[in-house]
Amino acid sequence: MDITQLNAVLKPDEIGQEMYHLISELYPICRSITGNGFRETLQIIKNYIPLNIYEVPTGTQVFDWTVPKEWNIRDAYVKNSKGERIIDFKKSNLHVVNYSIPIKTKVSLTELREHLFTLPEYPDWIPYRTSYYKENWGFCLSHRQLLELEEDEYEVCIDASLEKGHLTYGEYYLPGKGSEEILLTCHTCHPSLCNDNLSGISLVTHLAKQLGSLSLRYSYRFLFIPGTIGSITWLCLNETHVSRIRHGLVVANVGDSGKSTYKKSRRGDAEIDKAVSHILKHSGQDYEILDFSPYGYDERQFCSPGFNLPVGCLMRTPYGCFPEYHTSADNLDFVRPEYLADSFSKYLAVLNVLENNKKYLNKNPKCEPQLGRRGLYRAMGGQKDVGTFELALLWVLNLSDGKHTLLDIADRSGLKFDLIKNVADALKEHDLLEEFSD
Ligand code: ZN
Numbered sequence: 001m002d003i004t005q006l007n008a009v010l011k012p013d014e015i016g017q018e019m020y021h022l023i024s025e026l027y028p029i030c031r032s033i034t035g036n037g038f039r040e041t042l043q044i045i046k047n048y049i050p051l052n053i054y055e056v057p058t059g060t061q062v063f064d065w066t067v068p069k070e071w072n073i074r075d076a077y078v079k080n081s082k083g084e085r086i087i088d089f090k091k092s093n094l095h096v097v098n099y100s101i102p103i104k105t106k107v108s109l110t111e112l113r114e115h116l117f118t119l120p121e122y123p124d125w126i127p128y129r130t131s132y133y134k135e136n137w138g139f140c141l142s143h144r145q146l147l148e149l150e151e152d153e154y155e156v157c158i159d160a161s162l163e164k165g166h167l168t169y170g171e172y173y174l175p176g177k178g179s180e181e182i183l184l185t186c187h188t189c190h191p192s193l194c195n196d197n198l199s200g201i202s203l204v205t206h207l208a209k210q211l212g213s214l215s216l217r218y219s220y221r222f223l224f225i226p227g228t229i230g231s232i233t234w235l236c237l238n239e240t241h242v243s244r245i246r247h248g249l250v251v252a253n254v255g256d257s258g259k260s261t262y263k264k265s266r267r268g269d270a271e272i273d274k275a276v277s278h279i280l281k282h283s284g285q286d287y288e289i290l291d292f293s294p295y296g297y298d299e300r301q302f303c304s305p306g307f308n309l310p311v312g313c314l315m316r317t318p319y320g321c322f323p324e325y326h327t328s329a330d331n332l333d334f335v336r337p338e339y340l341a342d343s344f345s346k347y348l349a350v351l352n353v354l355e356n357n358k359k360y361l362n363k364n365p366k367c368e369p370q371l372g373r374r375g376l377y378r379a380m381g382g383q384k385d386v387g388t389f390e391l392a393l394l395w396v397l398n399l400s401d402g403k404h405t406l407l408d409i410a411d412r413s414g415l416k417f418d419l420i421k422n423v424a425d426a427l428k429e430h431d432l433l434e435e436f437s438d
Contacts, residue, residue, distance in 0.1 A: 002215050003352045004421075010348070015206060016341030022048070022202040023194055023255070023340075027332060030093035033132055033189045033226035034070040034167050041188060042170040042224060045201070049208045051224070052173075055166040062236035065229060068132065070165025071099050078112065078139060079155040086149075087139050093191045094328050097138035098130040102160045112154050118143040119327060126328035128193060132229075135162070167233055170224035172208055176216035182354060183248035183311065184208075184220065185298060187227035194335045195317075196325060199255030203344055210348075217355045218246065231298035235307060247272040247354055248311035250299045254343035255335030258317030259286040266292045266303035270310035274407055275353040279346055282416050290318070314350070316343060353417050357407045359436040360400040360424055368397065374430050388415065392423040400424075402436040 025044055031037040042053050060067040076089035076096045089096050097117065115138040119127045123143040131138070137158055170188070184207060186200035201224065208222045225234055235242065248265075249272065260280055264273045268291065280287040292312075294300055296319060302311035316339065324330040371377035377390055386394075395413040396406075406424055410417040427433035 001213065003211070003348070003355045006210060006214060007345075007348055007352055010210070010345075012341040012345060013337070015344050016337030019199075019202040019206050019255075019340040019344065020335070020337040022205060023198040023335060024332060026198050026201065027192050027194065030073060030191045031189055032071050032098050032130075032191070033229055034068065034165060035072045037191070038168050038188065038226065041201070042168065045170060045205050045224060048205050049172050049212065049222070051170040054169050054171065056169075056233055056237070057166055058164045060167075060233070062229075062233045065232050067167045067233060068229065069162045070167075071160065071162050073100075073158070073160040075157070075159040076100070076139075077157055079157075081152050081154075086145075087141055092126055092328060094126045094128050094140055094193075096158060096160075097136065097140060098128070098191065099132045099162070100137035100158050100160060101135050101162055102158055103137050104157045104159075105155075107154050107156055109149060109151050109154065112149075112156065113146075115139060115156075116141060116146060118146045122323065122327065122329070125324075128191070128326040128328075167226065167229065169226065169230050169234065172222040174208065174212060174216070174220040174222070176219040178217060178219065179244055180218055180246045181244045182218045182220050182351065183223070183245045183302075183309075184251055185223035185225060185231070185248070185302075186251045187230065187297060188224040189226035189230070192328075193326065193330045194332055195253050195256045195322070195330050196319065197252045199253060199335050199340060199343075200251040203254050203340065203347065204251050206344065207347055207351075211351075219244075221245075225298070227298060228301070231301040235301055242307060242309060245309050245311075247275075248302060248309055249276075249347070249350070250297045250302070250311060250313040251347070252297050252313065253315040253317055253319065255340045256316045256322060257336065257339055258322065259288060260343070260346060261288045261290060261315050261318050263290045263296060263299065263313040263315070263318070264292050265299070265310045265312045266308055267310055268292060270312075271354065271357065271407070272310050272312050272350075274411065275350050275357065276312060276314055278353060278407060278411060278417055279349045283346065314343075314347065353407060356417075356421050357405045359402055359405050359438070360396070360428075360433045361402050361436045362397050362400040363432055363434055365401070368394070369432055374432075376426065376430065388419065389423065391415070392419050393427065396420060396423050396427060397432070400433055400436075402438075
């Protein structure tokens with residue numbers, strides 16, 4: 001089976017439910033850029049796809065960065081003088097500033113407040129905060145709860161360790177017919193946050209699982225890495241191989257109700273940029289296309305000038321553009337199976353374009369071949385408009401000169417890629433078209 005056939009048999013409802021199920025499974029785990037939460041997450045993904053797990057030691061130099069100490073957390077709380085846990089890591093892992101150093105001490109309310117973080121504009125939500133590269137500790141809580149805190153002596157405990165260890169990441173390489181690769185990557189370092197980025201993790205996992213049984217033109221590489229330091233580490237360790245990457249997508253924020261948004265690669269006119277734009281334009285839904293900017297997710301590293309890889313980012317609502325972003329409200333209610341399924345089908349449609357986007361040669365380039373004789377053109381003449389299928393035939397024949405890909409032809413004609421591809425197949429069957437390789 002190839003990717004076009006898979007597209008036809010997949011049931012969106014089932015895929016959406018399966019993706020949502022994996023998100024629910026991973027939601028409780030406290031992840032960070034290193035540590036056991038990350039490993040546990042990869043072990044669960046391994047139940048779906050044959051992932052290889054890599055461990056990079058603390059202190060490893062990766063370009064201008066150093067792999068940090070490994071962080072692990074067992075428990076954390078703030079207790080009042082009655083011994084009641086008024087902030088409890090076991091209720092939500094967002095309560096602890098991610099990468100907090102271990103601490104056990106008693107503090108006044110004034111001292112405690114210096115280490116507390118809230119969102120006054122959303123008084124019921126807990127913010128998500130990190131302190132990866134500066135040793136510090138802190139707690140996050142709802143603003144409503146902060147306002148209720150009274151003068152007291154508080155017991156603060158963060159039972160964590162920040163020690164020499166490893167940075168862990170997961171990689172699944174799926175060989176296709178050729179050695180050129182398509183890269184699909186997701187940041188896997190956030191704790192209990194669903195859209196950013198359990199949705200991306202689940203989409204990459206299910207895409208990898210579905211593609212695993214297909215006959216593919218490209219080889220595929222799926223990465224589950226911690227944000228920023230993970231892509232820097234991966235690029236540093238794999239620098240000699242990255243020229244094989246022909247197309248890439250950073251997968252994030254794919255489960256919310258917002259419209260699809262594509263952020264182009266730094267190149268701006270790469271085949272991946274054209275393929276995603278084409279799919280969104282013909283989706284029949286609202287969408288947005290953004291130019292590249294050097295802020296965002298791991299495309300920042302893949303598109304740094306020393307690599308400049310054709311890697312874009314296909315999301316729904318972008319980072320920072322939904323109020324729930326990096327808060328406890330990015331929860332299991334915020335992502336829905338139907339939006340996950342919609343994102344999945346768009347990713348699959350993009351890959352379908354890339355897998356089939358080839359150049360052809362018209363074997364009968366001097367004037368038009370007689371299509372009616374071959375049953376390819378309607379017999380009845382005189383109608384005002386040419387049919388869409390016939391129009392597609394004429395476009396494919398006219399532009400199949402070894403210079404235009406099927407996607408070029410689709411875009412120039414304004415017709416859907418799928419139709420152009422079907423027409424090319426029909427012309428091939430009638431020996432009017434042959435594949436062209438430069
Ligand atoms: Zn984030």
